[in-house]
Amino acid sequence: MGRPNIEAEMTHLSRTDSSDAIVEALNRDGAVIVDEFLHSDVVDAINVELDPVIAAAPTSRTFINDTIADFFGDRTSHVTGIASYSPTFASEVVCHPIYEDVCGAILGPSCASWQLNVGHLLQRGPGAEQQFIHRDQDVWTYLPKPHPEVEVASIVALRDFSADNGATRIALGSHRWDPDRYPTDDELVAAEMAAGSAVLYLGSTFHAGGANVTSDEFRRGFHLSFVLGWLRTEENNVLATPPEVASTLPRRAQELLGYGAHDAIATGGGYLGTVDVRDPVELLANGEL
Numbered sequence: 108m109g110r111p112n113i114e115a116e117m118t119h120l121s122r123t124d125s126s127d128a129i130v131e132a133l134n135r136d137g138a139v140i141v142d143e144f145l146h147s148d149v150v151d152a153i154n155v156e157l158d159p160v161i162a163a164a165p166t167s168r169t170f171i172n173d174t175i176a177d178f179f180g181d182r183t184s185h186v187t188g189i190a191s192y193s194p195t196f197a198s199e200v201v202c203h204p205i206y207e208d209v210c211g212a213i214l215g216p217s218c219a220s221w222q223l224n225v226g227h228l229l230q231r232g233p234g235a236e237q238q239f240i241h242r243d244q245d246v247w248t249y250l251p252k253p254h255p256e257v258e259v260a261s262i263v264a265l266r267d268f269s270a271d272n273g274a275t276r277i278a279l280g281s282h283r284w285d286p287d288r289y290p291t292d293d294e295l296v297a298a299e300m301a302a303g304s305a306v307l308y309l310g311s312t313f314h315a316g317g318a319n320v321t322s323d324e325f326r327r328g329f330h331l332s333f334v335l336g337w338l339r340t341e342e343n344n345v346l347a348t349p350p351e352v353a354s355t356l357p358r359r360a361q362e363l364l365g366y367g368a369h370d371a372i373a374t375g376g377g378y379l380g381t382v383d384v385r386d387p388v389e390l391l392a393n394g395e396l
């Protein structure tokens with residue numbers, strides 16, 4: 108029997124297209140490329156801020172366990188806590204208006220506010236094998252299924268992404284698949300895109316970092332995702348970007364990094380993430396953290 112709803116190609120939109128069009132493509136295909144997501148001067152500034160940090164990041168490093176070490180492999184420079192190294196990342200990427208609109212549409216109905224889940228740089232060097240195919244939302248494996256979308260994820264290209272140098276491979280339409288269906292290799296489409304572009308995808312969309320075994324290029328990109336404000340984040344962003352650094356960043360970046368309380372009072376809920384029963388972002392503004 109034929110498989111329904113397989114999209115052959117990634118949809119490309121641009122940062123000048125409406126957020127509604129981006130959300131529509133994301134809901135339809137589970138993933139969409141936004142070309143020129145970042146202006147080239149922003150990409151240049153980020154690369155300058157992060158070049159020395161990446162150069163100092165060993166490709167063979169310690170992880171929480173061997174499973175995750177295999178997932179990232181030993182050819183990938185992996186820099187975490189990016190907001191503490193790159194103010195441009197914090198202001199221009201984390202606070203990007205397209206993320207705000209897309210998260211508002213997709214996560215907004217299920218939370219009072221969303222937050223950054225993880226913001227990592229992954230530079231997949233020559234020899235990197237394909238990751239196993241996964242859904243990012245499965246880190247919250249205890250969530251009863253089915254559930255509404257809990258995560259908006261993305262890979263932002265800081266250098267050109269090609270099928271040869273390990274562009275992320277995505278199973279289009281897989282956010283709607285039956286729970287027991289897993290992609291075959293020929294159902295994966297490479298998110299080929301120029302530096303500054305981003306592929307946005309849902310936490311429920313199957314994908315994998317591609318193999319970089321036929322190129323001599325270092326595929327550099329951010330893996331950046333947002334999650335409902337009441338779920339625990341993958342990266343402990345407050346510890347990764349401590350108050351002395353966070354206080355130098357825009358207030359919106361502080362909120363998204365987890366300094367904002369989740370305030371569900373208006374919808375009959377309560378507060379999450381307070382310090383001294385106050386909003387940490389206010390304490391940060393008052394120099395009280």
Ligand SMILES: O=C(O)CCC(=O)C(=O)O
Nearest residue numbers: 229274275315316317330
């Ligand atoms: O690097 C990539 O292309 C994908 C990374 C990814 O999917 C992940 O780390 O969860």
Ligand SMILES: [Fe+2]
Nearest residue numbers: 241242243314
């Ligand atoms: Fe992933």
